[in-house]
Amino acid sequence: MTSAWSALTKPTSFPLRVRTFAAFPAPRLFDYDTVTSHLSVADAIDAVESAFGALAKGQVDVPMPMHIGVAETPTAGPGDCHIKGGYVLGAPTFTVKLACVSFYKNLEQGLPAGSGLFCVVDAVTGAPLAVLQENRYMTDLRTGAAGAVALKHTTLPGQELRIGFIGAGAIARTMARASKAVRPHFTGMVYGLAGADDFANDMHDELGLDFTVAASARELCESCNVIYTQTPGSDTVLELDWLQPGTTIIASGSDQPTKQEIPNDVLKASKYIADLIKQTSKVGELRGALQAGVMTEADVHAELGQVVNGDKSGREGDELIVVDLTGTGAQDAAIGQVAWDKLRNL
Known part of the structure; x- marks a missing residue:
């Protein structure tokens, strides 16, 4: 009769492998x-x-x-x-x-x-x-790249674009550079609590495009047909009656449940596109509209990848479009x- 111990210590027909954690070179x-x-x-x-x-x-x-x-x-x-x-x-x-x-x-x-x-x-x-x-x-580069992808699919080639930036920090600069890469000809406007003058001057010099400073967020919204929002706070930054027909809003400031840049009535009135619904419903702009009961996930028009693949529409006419960018691991x-x-x- 073979004991449990002898069974465990019985020689095997395959070579023993010694685990080592030093075999890979350092990153x-x-x-x-x-x-x-x-x-x-x-x-x-x-x-x-x-x-x-x-x-x-x-x-x-x-x-x-x-x-x-x-x-x-x-x-x-x-x-x-x-x-x-x-x-x-x-x-x-x-x-x-x-x-x-x-x-x-x-x-x-x-x-x-x-x-x-x-x-x-x-x-x-x-x-x-x-x-x-x-x-x-x-992180800023991949956020700006997502903004460029959103801009490409929610505006039309050759369309006269007036692009506004609410918030004048590092991400706004990246969004401006990304916009230039996919829509080379546009006029820019910026509104920010700090740094707006430097933003306008620097982007004019770097991109060779006209940039002006708005006196208020309302002035910017009434002047622009594309609006990037990238603010760090929890307060909304625009209102529905400030927006022109056919406006695209690309929002990238909300990445946790305490933040919301876009009012719920704007979200409800829009063709809403999420980068990833399972994220925007938890930490993005969509979260606020869901909690308020003014939208359900069935009201989501598409995820951005579906628009990229041609499975869902991007810009079709003068509809209001909101693209909600929370940042994904795919990026x-x-x-x-x-x-x-x-x-x-x-």
């Missing part, structure tokens, strides 16, 4: 200066558009974002950490991203309020290939692959 580290000097929003647009198309076909694994709130105490915070990631079917890499925002005490020390990094991973071996210290630069996977392809041979 390459790319610092902020390297990332920012080699990547632009124009690099990301095609990849992000393709990722949205794949997302709509169910070909992207995108988990819900994780949020870590760092409450203010004598030893920490305040701040927020967002973790996103995704894998596009057939891609050689996948990406996990960590973005830290609203660490406002950093300003007292001369440090930025946000930081972040991307980890690009080999989809064959599961080994990390690169850590990119991008401090939210790549992070796309920009991660772009970055690795551009930087790996440095």
Whole structure:
């Protein structure tokens, strides 16, 4: 009779494998200066558009974002950490991203309020290939690329565009650059509580387009047929009766349940397009309309990838369109692959 112990210790016919965690080379580290000097929003647009198309076909694994709130105490915070990631079917890499925002005490020390990094991973071996210290630069690029994709599919080639930017920060600048990449000829207007004059002057010099500063959000809305909103607060930034027929609103400021830029009556009146319904219903503009009972998920016209694929319509006439961009792991996977392809041979 064979004992349990002897059975466990009996020689086997297959070789024993010793687990080792030192077999993979260390991931390459790319610092902020390297990332920012080699990547632009124009690099990301095609990849992000393709990722949205794949997302709509169910070909992207995108988990819900994780949020870590760092409450203010004598030893920490305040701040927020967002973790996103995704894998596009057939891609050689996948990406996990960590973005830290609203660490406002950093300003007292001369440090930025946000930081972040991307980890690009080999989809064959599961080994990390690169850590990119991008401090939210790549996040801004993929957000701007999504804005460009939305603009491309909700306006018409050759249409006279007057593009307004509510909020004059880093994302607004990226949106302006992205807009130029897909609709090269437009006039711009900006309204912001701070930095609007610098934004208008800098974008005029960089893009070679006319930019003016609006005295109010209402003036901007009444003057523009495309409006980008990218504000950090929880207050809505426009009203329905300020908008022209045929306006496109591309909203990217809401990424957690405490934020809402677009009033519920505007959302209800619009052809509403989500980047990803399972996110916009929880942390995007759609969340407010659902909670107020003025919309259901059945009122959603499309996800952006469905418009990219031609399965749902974009701009058809003078309808009001709202595109709700909360940021998806598909975009992070796309920009991660772009970055690795551009930087790996440095």
